[in-house]
Amino acid sequence: MYMQPNIVDYPNTFNATYPSRNHEYTKEKVAKMSALIEEKIKHFKAHPTLGIICGSGLGEVTKAVKDPVTIAYKDIPGFPRSTVQGHAGQFVIGYIHDVLVVCMQGRFHFYEGYDIGTCCLPVKLLKLLGCHSLIISNAAGGLNAEFNVGDIMIIHDHINLMGFSGNGPLVGPNDESWGPRFFSMHNAYNPAFIKAAKEQMRKKNMPEHVGVYTALGGPHFETVAELRMLKSQGVDAVGMSTVHEVVMARYLGLHVFSFSLITNKCPTTYDGDKNVNHQEVIDTGREKAHVLVDFVRDLVPVLDSIKD
Numbered sequence: 001m002y003m004q005p006n007i008v009d010y011p012n013t014f015n016a017t018y019p020s021r022n023h024e025y026t027k028e029k030v031a032k033m034s035a036l037i038e039e040k041i042k043h044f045k046a047h048p049t050l051g052i053i054c055g056s057g058l059g060e061v062t063k064a065v066k067d068p069v070t071i072a073y074k075d076i077p078g079f080p081r082s083t084v085q086g087h088a089g090q091f092v093i094g095y096i097h098d099v100l101v102v103c104m105q106g107r108f109h110f111y112e113g114y115d116i117g118t119c120c121l122p123v124k125l126l127k128l129l130g131c132h133s134l135i136i137s138n139a140a141g142g143l144n145a146e147f148n149v150g151d152i153m154i155i156h157d158h159i160n161l162m163g164f165s166g167n168g169p170l171v172g173p174n175d176e177s178w179g180p181r182f183f184s185m186h187n188a189y190n191p192a193f194i195k196a197a198k199e200q201m202r203k204k205n206m207p208e209h210v211g212v213y214t215a216l217g218g219p220h221f222e223t224v225a226e227l228r229m230l231k232s233q234g235v236d237a238v239g240m241s242t243v244h245e246v247v248m249a250r251y252l253g254l255h256v257f258s259f260s261l262i263t264n265k266c267p268t269t270y271d272g273d274k275n276v277n278h279q280e281v282i283d284t285g286r287e288k289a290h291v292l293v294d295f296v297r298d299l300v301p302v303l304d305s306i307k308d
């Protein structure tokens, strides 16, 4: 008997396996996760409208959240666990000014052994929770010589190096009820959000860095030759996250604001002892926590008021 192919029995003539498990995170499955969270925050009598993904060591952003409800990832069946230092592995939900936000203290990285689709599952969950926009933060190495450790760089574009080779979250069967098979990544980082954030930086006398981010698979940091290549291609900051999350967010129709905390300088010469390490990344995040909290706290109501 002929059966109409659907998302579950997609025509898989060659019995292929897909590099991304995205298609396994169906509406039904993610809605169950979302329902669990909604049950724990029902006293707010509203759904969160803005999601915040906290980068390595940047979880202190949640200090800006009033009346927080904390939900551990391990208490949500089917949700991955954070394995990296500086990623607490929990949701923190509450108000920043009058905006109900859902913060993720911890993201999932490819180098942890998660496929790229699983790394993006949180973005689907944030969408189902009711978010229209995301703030995606990360810790990154600065390639642009004008950036100092501790500076914030607004991301205005990225180079999807992992996606270049076919390791993208949307490779595999597509469920049109989530988003379209093909879509544009032009202005993926919302220009109105960037403008608003630059104004905040100006008011706060912060350097107004705007640049291009790229993510490598990691977990190792880069060689000098790799960094020189990236710099020559216009990359300003290097990390191991964010890019695929932004792809997923745009697919789902979410608006994106993203920034890097420059936690270290990327060495493009061989002299001296310039070994980057994760502790340095975490320590810079802690040292700059007050700057991040202040920046995000004031930005949230502005971004929430911009709907497109």
Ligand SMILES: O=P(O)(O)O[C@H]1O[C@H](CO)[C@@H](O)[C@H]1O
Pocket: 054, 055, 056, 057, 084, 107, 109, 137, 138, 139, 140, 218, 239, 240, 241, 242, 277, 278, 281
């Ligand atoms: O991108 P986030 O999660 O901020 O973390 C960055 O910092 C870690 C390396 O120190 C890597 O995971 C890199 O991606």
Ligand SMILES: Nc1nc2[nH]cnc2c(=O)[nH]1
Pocket: 139, 140, 141, 142, 216, 218, 220, 221, 222, 238, 239, 240, 263, 264, 265, 266, 276, 281
């Ligand atoms: N790939 C990469 N990720 C980082 N995260 C924080 N610093 C760095 C860095 O220098 N390189």
